[in-house]
Amino acid sequence: GLIALACDASLLQFGILVLGLSPLAARLIAISGAMVAGWLAHRRLTFSLTAPPTLGEFSRYSATAWMAAAINYIAFAAVLHVLPATHPLTALVFASILATFFAYIGMRYRVFRGKA
Numbered sequence: 773g774l775i776a777l778a779c780d781a782s783l784l785q786f787g788i789l790v791l792g793l794s795p796l797a798a799r800l801i802a803i804s805g806a807m808v809a810g811w812l813a814h815r816r817l818t819f820s821l822t823a824p825p826t827l828g829e830f831s832r833y834s835a836t837a838w839m840a841a842a843i844n845y846i847a848f849a850a851v852l853h854v855l856p857a858t859h860p861l862t863a864l865v866f867a868s869i870l871a872t873f874f875a876y877i878g879m880r881y882r883v884f885r886g887k888a
Contacts, residue, residue, distance in 0.1 A: 773818075773875075776810030777868055784864060795860040799848060803841045810837065819884040829883060836878035844871035 780802045787798025811833045815821045847867035851858055 773810070773814075773872055775813040775817075776806040777865075779809040780806035780868070781861060781864060784860060788860065795852065795863075796849060799845060799860075799864070803845065807834065807837045807841065814879055815884065818879070821884065832883045833879070836883055837875065840871045840875035840878065843874055844868055847871065 783802035783805045784795070784798050787793040787801050788795055791798065793801075811825075811830060814833075815825060815829070844867045847870050848863045851863040851866055852860070
């Protein structure tokens with residue numbers, strides 16, 4: 773999770789500072805990049821899988837990750853809307869903590885079930 777969060781935060785800052793995107797637009801790019809990093813990290817580090825990755829696994833991961841990302845993005849946008857002075861990285865951390873619970877349950881019981 774921390775690998776995906778670091779990727780997410782790095783791409784968010786890159787999108788805002790280098791590409792000049794709004795925090796909301798930059799976050800969509802950041803989430804996409806973090807999703808691929810998270811899949812590879814989770815299958816190897818969190819769940820210690822030795823079986824090779826499959827397209828079906830990535831499809832299940834993507835569906836679960838996008839659901840968690842939707843929760844994350846909505847929470848991120850809500851924080852920035854309700855508290856506009858909040859730094860985007862603070863909103864990102866809050867939203868990520870909230871979405872982590874949903875993501876882990878989906879990964880453990882839907883994506884990587886019984887494959888270790």
